[in-house]
Amino acid sequence: MLTHALAAALALATAQTAPRVSTATGQPVAVSPFPGQTQTYNLVQWDSNQLPRLYERSEQLPLTDEEVTKLAQAGFDEAQLVRMIEQRRCACDASADGLIRLKQAGVPRTVLDAVSTHALAPHRELEVLVTLDFTGESRVAREAFLYFFVEDGELTRVFTANLPELLSRQNAHETRVDRSDILRARTVRRIQFAGKVPLKTYGAHRVLVAASASPSLTHPSQLTDAERQKAQSYTFDYPRSSLQSLCRLTAGYKRDAVLTYKWNFQGSRFECEWN
Numbered sequence: 142m143l144t145h146a147l148a149a150a151l152a153l154a155t156a157q158t159a160p161r162v163s164t165a166t167g168q169p170v171a172v173s174p175f176p177g178q179t180q181t182y183n184l185v186q187w188d189s190n191q192l193p194r195l196y197e198r199s200e201q202l203p204l205t206d207e208e209v210t211k212l213a214q215a216g217f218d219e220a221q222l223v224r225m226i227e228q229r230r231c232a233c234d235a236s237a238d239g240l241i242r243l244k245q246a247g248v249p250r251t252v253l254d255a256v257s258t259h260a261l262a263p264h265r266e267l268e269v270l271v272t273l274d275f276t277g278e279s280r281v282a283r284e285a286f287l288y289f290f291v292e293d294g295e296l297t298r299v300f301t302a303n304l305p306e307l308l309s310r311q312n313a314h315e316t317r318v319d320r321s322d323i324l325r326a327r328t329v330r331r332i333q334f335a336g337k338v339p340l341k342t343y344g345a346h347r348v349l350v351a352a353s354a355s356p357s358l359t360h361p362s363q364l365t366d367a368e369r370q371k372a373q374s375y376t377f378d379y380p381r382s383s384l385q386s387l388c389r390l391t392a393g394y395k396r397d398a399v400l401t402y403k404w405n406f407q408g409s410r411f412e413c414e415w416n
Contacts (some may be wrong), residue, residue: 152300170277171393175290175297175347175361178372184287184302185338188313193270193387202416203261203384206239210246219249226255230346232382232415235260239381261382268339268387273302275330275404276320277396281305284352284368284405287392294342296401299359307332350392352406375411383415 204212204226210221233239233256240253248256273287282304291298318329340346347359351372358364364372377388390411394404 159269161320175198175292175349176295177297177360178295179297179299179359181299181301182336182338184300184334184336184344185306187271187334189280190335192267192314192333192335194344200261201229202293203230205231206233206243209233209252209256210248213248213252214246219251222249222252222253226252229385231256231260232350232380232384233260234381236263243376248261261384263377263381264340264343264383264386266339266386268337269302269335270387270389271302272389272391272392273332274318275308275332275394276327277404278328279396279404280402281308282352282394282406283397284354284406285408286353286356286358288349288351288353288358289338289390290349290351291338293340294346296341297360298338302334303356331336336340343379345378348377348390348406348411349373350390350409350411351358352392371406373409373411377411377413379413385414385416388413 160233178195209222209226209231226318235257240257243253243256244250247363275282285304287302287304289300312332314333314335316331318331320327320329350367351361351364353364353368355363361369362371380386388411390409391408393407395407397403397405
């Protein structure tokens, strides 16, 4: 279980045979303004969606713009570069502006043709897997609603989960995880949802995860001071293209030490994987 005290922002560097992963753990931060225009999604409506399949990673990742440029500037033969792009594909920006940048960097015309033909299609949506872990045998959550807000250009996308509704029923993707040890029995009720989120912009995006007693928040500015103190902030870099586009949000709840029939929000973890 991740706790509220975890430190922020760990980014894992890309390896040649490993997926690109950005991982962050949140901490209390001052919430800078999110865009005023909003769009709201109810996570409960994702209940019937299939969970993401396990992704079989290739031994060789697609080439990137930077790698194509580096290889061309290092003097690799044009035909060899074209074969590499044909075999491995290219997670490149094949837009007019992207091809102009590659040409200005000295990439030969035949290689530009290969990039244009074999570049992966640009992303139009982001797959999101949400995992809610409830530790203990409580009945209700102290803060009845979970929110996460995603900055997307001039739009704030608002995702909300009604916890009393979820906890009062059997959900499509729900399991019991036994985390008992020799000192005490401990069971985790795990509920998962998956869905696809349209994103209009590439590059850096901010995410804010918060627990609230309010059922009708439409913007982070509506959080109370106490809720804002417990909120956790993340950033992720949304690539134009990749083989995989998956972000995982895990939120943890633990039985209150005093009001044992209630769960307290303990914290969250957010990470994205681009392969």
